[in-house]
Amino acid sequence: MVLVMKVRQLTFRLLQVYADVVRTGSLTATANRLHLTQPTVSQQLKRLREIVGEPIVRQEEGRVVPTEVGQSLYQLSQDLLSRADVFSQYLDEYNSGGRGRFSIGLVNTAQYVLPRLLGPFSQANPQVDVTVEVGNRQQMLNRFERHEDDIYVFSHPPTDNAVLAAPFLSNPLVVVGPEHCRWAGVKDLTMESLKNERFLLREPGSATRRTFDAWLYSTGIELRSTQQIASNEAIRLAVASGMGLAVLSRHVVADSPNGVQKLPLQGFPLKSRWHFVVRRERRLPPAAYRFLSFVQGSLTQAFDEPEGEMAVAELLQVLKAER
Amino acid sequence: MVLVMKVRQLTFRLLQVYADVVRTGSLTATANRLHLTQPTVSQQLKRLREIVGEPIVRQEEGRVVPTEVGQSLYQLSQDLLSRADVFSQYLDEYNSGGRGRFSIGLVNTAQYVLPRLLGPFSQANPQVDVTVEVGNRQQMLNRFERHEDDIYVFSHPPTDNAVLAAPFLSNPLVVVGPEHCRWAGVKDLTMESLKNERFLLREPGSATRRTFDAWLYSTGIELRSTQQIASNEAIRLAVASGMGLAVLSRHVVADSPNGVQKLPLQGFPLKSRWHFVVRRERRLPPAAYRFLSFVQGSLTQAFDEPEGEMAVAELLQVLKAER
DNA sequence: TACAGTCATAGATAATTATCTATGGTATTG
DNA sequence: CAATACCATAGATAATTATCTATGACTGTA
Numbered sequence: 133m134v135l136v137m138k139v140r141q142l143t144f145r146l147l148q149v150y151a152d153v154v155r156t157g158s159l160t161a162t163a164n165r166l167h168l169t170q171p172t173v174s175q176q177l178k179r180l181r182e183i184v185g186e187p188i189v190r191q192e193e194g195r196v197v198p199t200e201v202g203q204s205l206y207q208l209s210q211d212l213l214s215r216a217d218v219f220s221q222y223l224d225e226y227n228s229g230g231r232g233r234f235s236i237g238l239v240n241t242a243q244y245v246l247p248r249l250l251g252p253f254s255q256a257n258p259q260v261d262v263t264v265e266v267g268n269r270q271q272m273l274n275r276f277e278r279h280e281d282d283i284y285v286f287s288h289p290p291t292d293n294a295v296l297a298a299p300f301l302s303n304p305l306v307v308v309g310p311e312h313c314r315w316a317g318v319k320d321l322t323m324e325s326l327k328n329e330r331f332l333l334r335e336p337g338s339a340t341r342r343t344f345d346a347w348l349y350s351t352g353i354e355l356r357s358t359q360q361i362a363s364n365e366a367i368r369l370a371v372a373s374g375m376g377l378a379v380l381s382r383h384v385v386a387d388s389p390n391g392v393q394k395l396p397l398q399g400f401p402l403k404s405r406w407h408f409v410v411r412r413e414r415r416l417p418p419a420a421y422r423f424l425s426f427v428q429g430s431l432t433q434a435f436d437e438p439e440g441e442m443a444v445a446e447l448l449q450v451l452k453a454e455r
Numbered sequence: 456m457v458l459v460m461k462v463r464q465l466t467f468r469l470l471q472v473y474a475d476v477v478r479t480g481s482l483t484a485t486a487n488r489l490h491l492t493q494p495t496v497s498q499q500l501k502r503l504r505e506i507v508g509e510p511i512v513r514q515e516e517g518r519v520v521p522t523e524v525g526q527s528l529y530q531l532s533q534d535l536l537s538r539a540d541v542f543s544q545y546l547d548e549y550n551s552g553g554r555g556r557f558s559i560g561l562v563n564t565a566q567y568v569l570p571r572l573l574g575p576f577s578q579a580n581p582q583v584d585v586t587v588e589v590g591n592r593q594q595m596l597n598r599f600e601r602h603e604d605d606i607y608v609f610s611h612p613p614t615d616n617a618v619l620a621a622p623f624l625s626n627p628l629v630v631v632g633p634e635h636c637r638w639a640g641v642k643d644l645t646m647e648s649l650k651n652e653r654f655l656l657r658e659p660g661s662a663t664r665r666t667f668d669a670w671l672y673s674t675g676i677e678l679r680s681t682q683q684i685a686s687n688e689a690i691r692l693a694v695a696s697g698m699g700l701a702v703l704s705r706h707v708v709a710d711s712p713n714g715v716q717k718l719p720l721q722g723f724p725l726k727s728r729w730h731f732v733v734r735r736e737r738r739l740p741p742a743a744y745r746f747l748s749f750v751q752g753s754l755t756q757a758f759d760e761p762e763g764e765m766a767v768a769e770l771l772q773v774l775k776a777e778r
Numbered sequence: 779t780a781c782a783g784t785c786a787t788a789g790a791t792a793a794t795t796a797t798c799t800a801t802g803g804t805a806t807t808g
Numbered sequence: 809c810a811a812t813a814c815c816a817t818a819g820a821t822a823a824t825t826a827t828c829t830a831t832g833a834c835t836g837t838a
Contacts, residue, residue, distance in 0.1 A: 137543040139536075140468040145826090148463060160784060172827055174786060179825085186546060187738075194784075194835070200555055200740070201546065208542045212535055213462075219531045220460045223509065223524065232523055415510075417523065468796090483814060495797055497816060502795085517806060517814075 138183045144216060147209040149176045150188070154206045157195040180205075225259065229422025233261035236420075237272050237281040239339055241364060242406055244383045245301060246285065248434055253426045260419045268362070270337030276409070282420040284409040287339045297407040298447035300431060300440035304382045304401030305343060308392045310374045315395050322398050323353050330357035330376035332367045339404075340364075344379040347402055368392055408444060416451060424448055461506045467539060470532040472499045473511070477529045480518040503528075548582065552745025556584035559743075560595050560604040562662055564687060565729055567706040568624060569608065571757055576749045583742045591685070593660030599732070605743040607732040610662045620730040621770035623754060623763035627705045627724030628666060631715045633697045638718050645721050646676050653680040653699035655690045662727075663687075667702045670725055691715060731767060739774060747771055 152162045153173065163170045181188050188202035198206055225231035238246055243266050250262060265272075265281055269288070276284055289297035307326075315321055334341040348355070359376065361367045364384045371378050372391025382401060385392060408424065410416060416424075428444040431437045475485045482496040489496070504511050511525035521529050548554035561569055566589050573585060588595075588604055592611070599607055612620035630649075638644055657664040671678070682699065684690045687707045694701045695714025705724060708715060731747065733739060739747075751767040754760045 137539070137546055139539050139543060140466075140471060141824090142467040142539065143463075143825090144465040145463040158784075159786095168826090169828060170785070171787080171829085175826085178786085184546065186550070191785075191835090196785085201549060204542065204545055208538065211538060215531065215534060216460070216462050216465065219527065220462060222527060223460055223507065226524060227509070464794090466795090481814075482816095491796090492798060493815070494799085494817080498796085501816085514805085514815075519815085 137185060141183050144213065146176055146180045146183070147213055149173060150180050151206060151209040151213060153177065153189070153196060154198050154202070154209075157197065159196060227418050229260070229418035229420075229425075230257060231259040232417055232419040233263065234282040234417045234420035234423065235263035235265060235280070236423075237265040237267070237275050237284040239272050239284075239286055239406075240266060240268050240334075241287070241303065241338075241340055241381045241384060242285040244364070244381065245406075245435075249427050249430065250423075252430065252434075253423055256426070257419070257422065260422070262419075262423070268335060268337040269339040269342070279411070279414065282410070282414070282417055283424070285406050286409050287343070287404045287406050289407045289409045294412045295409060296412055296447055296450055297409045298440075298443035299405040299407045300427065300444050301406045301435055301437055302440075303404045303406050305340060305379050305404060306382045306385060306401045307377060307379055307395045307397045308368075308371055308385055309377045309395050310372055311391050311393060313377075313393060313395065315377075316393055318396070320398060321396050323348070323351050326377065326395075326397065327353050328356050330359060331355050332359050332361050332370050332376045332378040334364070334367065335360055335362045338362075340379060340381060343402055343404055347399070351399075405440075408447060410447070410451070412450075421448070421451065424451075460508060464506050467536065469499055469503045469506070470536055472496060473503050474529060474532040474536060476500065476512065476519060477521050477525070477532075480520065482519060550741050552583070552741035552743075552748075553580060554582040555740055555742040556586065557605040557740045557743035557746065558586035558588060558603070559746075560588040560590070560598050560607040562595050562607075562609055562729075563589060563591050563657075564610070564626065564661075564663055564704040564707060565608040567687070567704065568729075568758075572750050572753065573746075575753065575757075576746055579749070580742070580745065583745070585742075585746070591658060591660040592662040592665065602734065602737065605733070605737070605740055606747070608729050609732050610666070610727045610729050612730045612732045617735045618732060619735055619770055619773055620732045621763075621766035622728040622730045623750065623767050624729045624758055624760055625763075626727045626729050628663060628702050628727060629705045629708060629724045630700060630702055630718045630720045631691075631694055631708055632700045632718050633695055634714050634716060636700075636716065636718065638700075639716055641719070643721060644719050646671070646674050649700065649718075649720065650676050651679050653682060654678050655682050655684050655693050655699045655701040657687070657690065658683055658685045661685075663702060663704060666725055666727055670722065674722075728763075731770060733770070733774070735773075744771070744774065747774075 149162065149166065152165060153159060156162050156165065159173045159177070160170050163173045166173075177189065184201065184205060186201045187199050188205050189196050189198050191197075222231065236246070246264070250264065254260065254262060265275060267275070269286065272284055272286065273290060275281055276290060286297070287303055289295060309315055315326065318325070333344070336342070357376070361370060364380060367378045367380060368384060370376065377395065379402075385394065408427070424444060425448060428441055428448060431441040431444065472485065472489065475488060476482060476496065479485050479488065482500070483493045486493045486496045500512065507524065507528060509524045510522050511528050512519050512521050514520075545554065559569070569587070573587065577583065577585060588598060590598070592609065595607055595609065596613060598604055599613060609620075610626055612618060632638055638649065641648070656667070659665070680699075684693060687703060690701045690703060691707060693699065700718065708717065731750070747767060748771060751764055751771060754764040754767065
């Protein structure tokens with residue numbers, strides 16, 4: 133016999149109107165406040181009563197007051213409406229990028245500099261969750277293919293029409309040797325001189341390795357002795373302990389140069405630049421967009437890279453247009 | 456630029472459907488479960504997305520999964536729906552009378568016996584709030600006129616077509632004197648003998664007083680000395696201390712007879728009965744109805760009043776029919 | 779008692795919603 | 809790669825909702 137409330141017909145509009153009626157104690161007043169006519173409000177109430185299956189208001193001394201059930205319904209309304217409101221605010225924040233999450237995929241080397249951008253950003257946007265994925269070029273390409281992240285940092289972006297790339301920071305590759313390396317003071321140092329040195333190299337999937345390999349190929353020189361080490365940091369330490377020479381991003385060395393030094397090899401530093409890479413068709417999470425805007429505004433200050441700033445600005449332009 | 460969610464268009468139905476889609480991860484499945492067609496579900500989702508202003512689901516490996524916003528929306532849905540559900544349960548309880556409130560207005564004397572009904576009822580229905588109002592007959596009549604309570608207990612119900620009354624308990628009025636009263640052992644004690652005694656009487660508004668007055672009037676006797684005291688309890692104590700005789704409900708005396716005794720006055724006890732009184736047109740709160748049902752089931756046991764039980768049963772019949 | 783103010787109901791209409799069937803595009807899976 | 813399963817869109821329709829204007833009923837006050 134007991135009929136439960138017809139929840140499915142319940143509308144937030146109805147609750148809004150009802151809550152206002154309870155607050156004002158008058159249908160007419162509510163009608164005015166909500167820019168409706170009095171009969172409209174009257175009927176809304178009627179409908180709500182039908183949904184609830186129980187009288188919710190009665191008149192008492194010229195005022196409309198909730199019945200006992202109406203009281204509970206009013207509390208419910210307040211509760212539900214305010215929750216919906218909180219969600220609405222969340223949406224706003226989300227849309228502004230001030231809240232939410234995004235993920236960024238970094239090529240190994242880039243992890244030495246990205247913190248200088250991500251740190252301040254997170255500081256300024258504590259409600260944003262950033263997931264940082266790190267791997268070598270090949271691993272990142274795989275992630276990229278699978279659409280696993282929102283933004284990527286490559287030094288050589290995949291060539292794809294659907295891709296937008298903005299070079300934002302130069303990433304010079306330098307040759308380094310141990311602290312008291314005998315090549316350090318040599319003028320006009322050539323690769324020819326170094327070809328018998330042992331080179332500690334990153335694995336083939338890495339961008340640093342590829343760039344160096346390409347340059348080496350262009351010189352026609354072949355190295356006699358190499359050793360492969362899959363981590364920049366490990367390479368740096370190995371060089372410092374005299375195991376050989378290496379080609380590394382200047383950022384890797386600049387970060388903590390103890391024990392190693394740059395060698396003035398001709399043709400170096402090899403120029404290369406990191407790019408922010410995003411997919412055209414992918415709608416960036418607002419938080420990711422906000423990060424790029426943030427970067428755009430701090431590149432010059434943080435790295436003295438006005439060109440990078442412009443490139444990122446351009447990227448943002450395009451993204452905005454595509455939205 | 457930021458568009459807040461169109462809350463007013465939000466429907467619980469939409470949230471129900473959405474929540475189910477998130478749970479099943481499939482529009483088709485939801486369509487089946489909710490006895491809809493797949494396109495219907497599809498369109499519901501679309502509409503919800505428009506209300507939210509943001510994509511809420513995407514497809515991933517053949518499953519429908521919520522976006523970040525969708526996740527939040529799902530949580531919101533769960534939250535809102537469960538709250539509505541709680542309210543719905545509350546409604547059920549309210550309708551069954553197992554929860555809620557009602558008020559009952561008692562004529563003074565009745566407060567000596569009603570607790571024996573209200574106590575067990577409250578015990579059995581802890582979620583029901585009972586408000587007990589107590590006053591003399593006149594005060595209760597005033598409350599009755601103003602529709603202030605749900606149920607009243609009178610010994611002489613107001614005569615009004617719109618009133619339903621069920622006599623449920625006899626309320627004999629007895630004459631009492633102090634413990635060692637000289638009239639105690641007298642046979643064929645008449646009022647004539649007592650007319651020079653001082654009588655301690657309730658105020659004119661009280662039912663006890665009116666009943667006694669009426670009876671006294673029928674005897675043609677006038678009392679020489681009376682004193683008015685507005686409380687049964689105070690009268691009982693006054694009698695015990697030898698200040699005079701009194702007419703009281705037997706229930707008042709039975710409760711704690713210390714210091715007083717009944718006198719075997721001819722014509723006494725005066726018969727009278729308490730009635731439950733409700734207004735015909737007033738829809739009784741379910742809790743009040745439940746109380747009367749409860750009473751109906753316990754009168755015989757508690758007071759050995761099968762007639763009262765029948766009268767109350769009849770009252771309930773009528774109320775049920777009028778609902 | 780007549781007047782104001784307030785709520786309810788009736789009747790009408792435009793807008794929105796809830797659904798369906800049919801069909802087309804895509805992704806998953808043998 | 810064909811078959812299958814699944815989702816989106818179109819087009820159509822019935823039902824419901826949101827409103828309005830007009831009017832009636834009731835209530836409390838001048």
